[in-house]
Ligand SMILES: NS(=O)(=O)c1ccc(C(=O)NCc2ccccc2F)cc1
């Protein structure tokens with residue numbers, strides 16, 4: 001059986017029963033209120049070195065669609081900004097809704113986007129494995145990118161055209177040579193704050209870097225994400241994968257910093 005999900009019985013409102021940290025002091029996502037954020041002049045730009053990028057496979061883990069990378073060396077790293085070390089790219093995945101304007105996890109002044117892309121990195125300088133980093137307060141760095149609807153995104157088609165291969169929970173397929181740099185907006189101005197994984201086990205180990213400008217994708221491309229299933233091939237009850245987002249959590253006195261002028 002599934003430990004947690006996004007339904008009525010197993011969704012975000014009951015995660016605290018099995019994962020008490022859900023009610024902790026640095027939970028994610030949050031509502032970002034721009035005029036309450038502080039400018040930190042010491043915050044430099046984030047730098048992505050994705051050129052030797054090596055995606056390996058695409059998978060349906062029953063909660064989202066995930067593209068995984070070879071993180072055995074520092075070939076794809078994020079550095080700078082609020083980070084004291086380079087953080088290694090491990091995977092990226094998406095969160096989305098059931099139509100148009102809802103689906104992102106972070107919100108900006110109460111406004112949701114249609115979807116949110118998470119590029120997940122871990123601190124391989126201080127920790128030996130992703131699992132170890134995922135329980136450390138400075139172990140992970142997740143770059144969040146908002147998706148708004150409009151024209152087709154030329155490169156997202158490479159992902160949406162592969163989704164038929166990972167329709168069911170537990171399915172995976174080769175997905176080599178995809179460089180997620182093509183999914184980034186032109187400006188990497190960002191907000192940053194200390195938070196958590198937005199799904200169980202909800203570890204409070206994430207330095208969040210939320211990019212201000214969204215990328216634009218088409219409703220048709222988002223619709224293809226919704227053809228994925230939460231359920232496995234062997235299950236008779238087919239449940240469409242949609243609304244796989246956690247709502248904003250309490251700030252509990254945290255400071256949100258911004259980098260852009
Ligand atoms: N939505 S997000 O905040 O970007 C997010 C990123 C990564 C994970 C993850 O790796 N979970 C599995 C996991 C957790 C802890 C240790 C090992 C794991 F594989 C969960 C949520």
Ligand SMILES: [Zn+2]
Nearest residue numbers: 093095118198
């Ligand atoms: Zn995520």
